[in-house]
Amino acid sequence: MSKKIRWLALLTLLVFVGGALLTGCGSSGTGGKKETYPAKSIEFVVPFAAGGGSDIMARMLVKVITDNKLCSQPIAVNNKPGGSGSIGYAYVAEKKGDPYYIASVSSSFYTAPIMGKSPVSYKDFTPICGLAMDTLLLVVREDSKYKSVKDVIDDAKARPKGVSVGGTSGTSDDAVMFYAMQDRTGTEMKYVPYNSGGEVMTALLGGHVDIVWTNPGEALGHLQAKKVRALAVASKERLSALPDVPTLKEQGIDLVLAQFRGIIAPKDIPQEAVAYLETMFKKVAETPGWKEDYLKKNMVEGRFMNSKEFAQALVDTTKMYEEFLAKMKK
Template sequence: MKKHFRMIAILATLMLLLGSLAGCGSNQAQGSNSGTGAAAADFPKKNFEFIVPMGAGGGSDVFCRTLVKTVDDNKLCPTTITIVNKPGGSGSIGWSYVAKDHKGNPYELSTVSSSFYTGPISGQSPVSYKDFTHIIAVAEDPTLLVVPANSPYQTMEQLLEAAKAKPDSISAGGSSGLSMDAVVFYALSESAGVQMKYVPFAGGGETMTAVLGGHVTFGFLGPSEAAAQIEAGKMRALAVSTEDRAGGLLADVPTLKEIGHDVVLSQLRGVVAPADIPQEAVDYLHDMFKKAVDTPAWKEFVANNFMEEEIMGPEEFLKASEKQSEMYAKYLDKIE
């Protein structure tokens, strides 16, 4: 009987030991999973710098500030995102700062515009879309051709007739010589068979001031830049560069294509970061900005500024950049 009880005691001890080992294995597995979660949760640990490579008040600036404000208002980021304007060189100064000086740094962000593509094509920028991690594209932004309210030109046709009658008498203001504004200007000039002067400015804010002050005959502005002035009756839109007409306040504004000029261009809006950032950072940033653009406040901004929502993930955004680059290469020879 004693021998029997001794065997039972030994078996019980073995079972307890095996249970203890299984528990350790389970704890180790949970610890490993917890570690993976902790690694993902480690990002972000620092504040972000969001570089706008254009001047304050322009379309890119308004876009970025509104996007970051939406993130802040909805508490989507545990750290601070600070907007920093670094204009110059048609955007090349700001983009070089992000891509070359901060390669691999997920805390440096920027946006894209037409000169993001035209700069490297023309040899004016040392970096191209290939030097960036594409995070998310969120909208397409058309270009408006606008005049001050006191302009004698009520239609684009009238303005072009005046340009044809007196070469170089008409001047146009727009962002930098390598912007979408300039591409549209030269393509339109060629299509209409007219000779006009193009005056480049650091950004949409300066262009708007020049148009309102009568320093140029007409100007190229994004809807987000021009909408308030149009609503206030200080500015009039004569044409839009998209395939189809915009809605709302701009419903009566014809496209360039409608008035006989096959010039169709729009500007992609999105967020990029330097190349070689960790995948967990790409995923986090994409999800964060995706949540922001899904909010009612952001959708209202897009609608009020006559943008077209165009959400793309990293891979699709990169492919879109390739197509944008090809498109601008096609038009860039129009720029003198």
């Protein structure tokens, strides 16, 4: 083979290899075209069992998104309960840089890291948006001997650890309220944790616990069916949907507790994905379906926050819980 032929063969090989390498460098192997987000289905992780407040919100969000065609790809809810929410949150945190995973935020997202019961905190995620403010109701069975918060306190003082209180986990807002109420009233009660708000209500109805702290939406159906009664609400003012239920403060206990419900994603996801998700959820918050079927029906206050605002809210809420829990230890 002549030198000229060998050089032509080598040049042809270099051109072929170089072209292959350039093709391989294109986004998603599409000939250099940038992939438009979302290009596949999105997994919506709920760190608690079905039936609780986080699950109710997630499934309503997906329904509104689907009904209004707000996402070009399907969104599937995946319940990953356990470890006071830490299992589900750790699962999402491990997907660093992957915009196809999102999760709902509830109180244990803030409290579990503070209590040393979660390996991840808000610093390990990308805040997408805030959607609502939720509070707590103190609920008993319809046939309960307790007619007021005073009745509960009096019985707890007479029978230390004799009054059982159902909740979702040792790091949830209901657990924080449980310990705070004990601290303020000088009582000792028994906390019984379950995997979700739905399980808590089942335990109450079955007579396995005496009282529960629960989100209004989790108790609503049972309240309407007159299977349970609400003795108090932990908000600053009475709920418009339950005007006859007094606040704790009205009953002599100066405690107010509410939680932000929102959406997070793994850390370091593309800004394009953050913008898409933020816009999508903002559109959800503006729909009649969300306002009527979720906010009004579940007695939740709508409060949309964009990614930047929600990032600050995560910091502020974590600080609030840190101060709240520190006072309880004193």
